[in-house]
Amino acid sequence: MPAALSFREILLEVAHAILGEMVRILDNGPHGGLRKNSALRKQLLSAAAAQVTQQRGAGGRFGTYGLTLIAQDYLQWLDTGRKPGGKKVPIAALIQFVKNRQLNRGKNGRFTGAASINAIAYAIQNSIYKFGIQGRHFINPAYALGAEVLDKLLDENALDNMCRTLDAQFSYLTTGK
Numbered sequence: 001m002p003a004a005l006s007f008r009e010i011l012l013e014v015a016h017a018i019l020g021e022m023v024r025i026l027d028n029g030p031h032g033g034l035r036k037n038s039a040l041r042k043q044l045l046s047a048a049a050a051q052v053t054q055q056r057g058a059g060g061r062f063g064t065y066g067l068t069l070i071a072q073d074y075l076q077w078l079d080t081g082r083k084p085g086g087k088k089v090p091i092a093a094l095i096q097f098v099k100n101r102q103l104n105r106g107k108n109g110r111f112t113g114a115a116s117i118n119a120i121a122y123a124i125q126n127s128i129y130k131f132g133i134q135g136r137h138f139i140n141p142a143y144a145l146g147a148e149v150l151d152k153l154l155d156e157n158a159l160d161n162m163c164r165t166l167d168a169q170f171s172y173l174t175t176g177k
Contacts, residue, residue, distance in 0.1 A: 015050030081135030
């Protein structure tokens with residue numbers, strides 16, 4: 001019989017399944033996938049992307065667990081997209097986008113004089129403002145996979161172990177033994 005996992009370990013397994021599914025969906029989507037060296041990919045696949053916290057109740061005995069998934073701030077825009085005519089994308093973020101992807105380089109790898117970084121970022125900003133961006137809708141399917149993983153990890157044995165632990169706690173509270 002496999003070793004019983006603590007609830008913290010179960011939540012970490014679920015979190016890593018969710019994050020891995022997000023990367024898989026983004027890679028297999030019609031938009032060409034994430035770059036191999038993208039900051040978002042590195043962050044989603046890192047151990048620091050999932051944090052499990054526990055808070056104690058008023059009596060100090062029972063608590064609630066929380067699962068926090070950490071990702072780049074533009075993850076929500078990848079999922080939901082942007083409607084045309086909405087608030088403009090910050091130009092500073094687009095300048096960094098152009099620099100990271102070296103969009104102002106020609107086919108020979110040298111910088112082209114035709115368009116500056118600012119001009120390219122401005123053109124992208126206006127295009128997004130006029131036409132919007134289609135969302136990739138990957139967060140809900142990743143959460144659905146996380147729910148399936150949670151169901152598999154919380155099988156009958158895990159529930160029995162938790163019930164025994166709760167019974168022991170209640171017994172201690174009522175009898176002091």
